[in-house]
Amino acid sequence: MKKVYLDNNATTKMREEVLDAMLPFYKDIYGNASSIHEFGRLARRAIDDAREKVAGLLGAASVEEIVFTSGGTESDNFAIKGAAHALKAKGDHIITSSIEHQAILNTCKFLEKEGYKVTYISVDKDGIVDLEELKRLIADKTILVSIMYANNEVGTIEPIEEAARIAKEKGVYFHTDAVQAVGKIPFDVKSLNIDLASMSGHKIYGPKGMGALYIKKLTKITPQMQGGHHEMGKRAGTENVAGIVGLGKAAELAKKELSDESKRLTGLRDYLYKGITSRIESIRLNGHPDKRLPNTVNVGFKYLEGESIILNLDMEGIAVSTGSACTSGSLEPSHVLTAMGVDPAETQGSIRFSLSRDNTKEDMDYVLEVLPPIIKRLRDMSPLYEKGKK
Amino acid sequence: MEGQYSEKVMEHFRNPRNVGEIPDASGIGNVGNPVCGDIMRLYIKVDQNEVITDAKFKTFGCGAAIATSSMVTELVKGKTVQEALTISNRAVAEALGGLPKIKMHCSVLAEEALRSAIDDYMAKKKKA
Known part of the structure; x- marks a missing residue:
């Protein structure tokens, strides 16, 4: 895989x-x-x-x-x-x-x-x-x-x-x-x-x-x-x-590679985020739109809880994380998103994608292929989603 | 291993049974809230002999929340309402081969969702 x-x-x-x-x-x-x-x-x-x-x-x-x-x-x-x-x-x-x-x-x-x-x-x-x-x-x-x-x-x-x-x-x-x-x-x-x-x-x-x-x-x-x-x-x-x-x-x-690599990663990061926005509705970008690390994009998927997304992506060979509730052995929502004033319900479905020098455009395309059906399946299972649709 | 899901939990998470709604449900249970990270909605269909013939769920939550929802729907099907009331959170967790300590509250939520659905059924029956 x-x-x-x-x-x-x-x-x-x-x-x-x-x-x-x-x-x-x-x-x-x-x-x-x-x-x-x-x-x-x-x-x-x-x-x-x-x-x-x-x-x-x-x-x-x-x-x-x-x-x-x-x-x-x-x-x-x-x-x-x-x-x-x-x-x-x-x-x-x-x-x-x-x-x-x-x-x-x-x-x-x-x-x-x-x-x-x-x-x-x-x-x-x-x-x-x-x-x-x-x-x-x-x-x-x-x-x-x-x-x-x-x-x-x-x-x-x-x-x-x-x-x-x-x-x-x-x-x-x-x-x-x-x-x-x-x-x-x-x-x-x-x-x-x-x-x-x-x-x-x-x-x-x-x-x-x-x-x-x-x-x-x-x-x-x-x-x-x-x-x-x-x-x-x-x-x-x-x-x-x-x-x-x-x-x-x-x-x-x-030090030697920072300048070129940060440009390349920013491009990949934005390609991933744009791809997500064009394929999946009801999402949000967590973090500053520009003043942000070249390798980091944190996306909130409304009506969902983060761990279920992580486990599904993991089954497809994709490793991501969440600052939210379940992963770190704490049940508290992310203190960072909470401090940013994100709606408590929406802090739950936030996923951090953090890239490296090893990642390629093909990797992003793979995520963009695998992620939408996972989000759809979980949303179909979520009692919050129908409320959101009304 | 602490914090890791059993094979059975992962199996139910991968292939949850009875996802969905029952349009003419005899009882609906709603528990949890999004701030805590779990919401379960459980639908049951009860026949004239007080037997639960169908159960479905919708859940917002982590892997354990989805697996316990799936398991509780499996456990109640074919049981009478009285029998279903004896299903405890421990029984749900045990049927899943155990849950990480930090996730035990998900099994409690499953038990509460079931009780809430049965309460709803009883209330409706009284009114009828």
Whole structure:
């Protein structure tokens, strides 16, 4: 059966070049990068090289601003808790948005239990954060603003340059969870003037269990992992050399191909959405029409529930996902769509198609062939559909 | 495996039995709401001997909601109204080879839909 993987915001297939770059570090180059001998030096050199590539992709001024972590979640935890703990004497107020990833939201909840105060700014119907609200909310005790660069569920790209400027004008640290943005759209920490940025390896065809946190020089941050002097004393633990090398390779390739690939993906994404609109009635686009990740399109199918669509597509070899109720083991409707003001009944039937470099026009045509009869069959089964027809 | 559907659930999801409506139904049950993500509508046809001769459903919901709807229609057919009232949500779930814990509420909804259809039938009968 034909297989079409369209769940690349969840994770991507690692590139051959990345795996090839990593393999020697699982076999012959096994030294501890902290050792002085040649075995160690070879590992150290590989890490230095990877750090340069990641710094290059993020636009960091210096390689020392890149700290390797175990992934996006650790980077987010490190940024939020690290900054909050380091600035405890200055204040206890954190501002974030209502559509963040769980790695941010649950870290903030954790800090609330420690006594910090967290405010969640709202978004408009397209998922864009309210900058006026941000301006109003920054107070004397505010120590950190964290807003994602692009949303994982709907792909909306946030006005981070302006948000960072607002925070910096008030002397407040700015962090962005850029896990979904890095490697897909231009991202440059220097011109954005931000203090902290999280990225992940497996979203950009790199290894799972690898990520990085950009920490601008002189930023006060408390390490969350105690131990040796690894990673400039910011993150203890013997380096995952193969993983770091893989992340470096993925970053290098992403930087080289970003411009062409983002154009190609935007074309494919819009081709898919146009095809859906011309074949299926009563649908909606979730997310901003233009300010959106090149690879992401989230479509709401009225009168339907998401899981039943996913399972049907899965039977035809197509992998997609939903931010809605059933899949993630939570029965709550998507917090992102809810924050965007989508009718609660309509959040249920929302499906995210997230594309990758491996997807082709033929893949989109296959989806467009398979999807309409599935939607029709499920709608014929739905007690809501007849109501909608009246 | 936690969170995974049994073969039987997937089989009923793939080929749901008795989808549709009964225009001259003896009783109709409506339960759930779209905000929670499940709505079931169950139709039953009852003959003069109080035997349920036909059952059909329409459901908005996840795989488990569709499978439990399908299963409950299969279970009630040929049973008397009194017998049908003894069908519990556990019986529906067991007939499907079990449900993930987080989906057990779907079997509860199926039981409620059946009760609601029978209540509707009883109310209509009283009026007649």
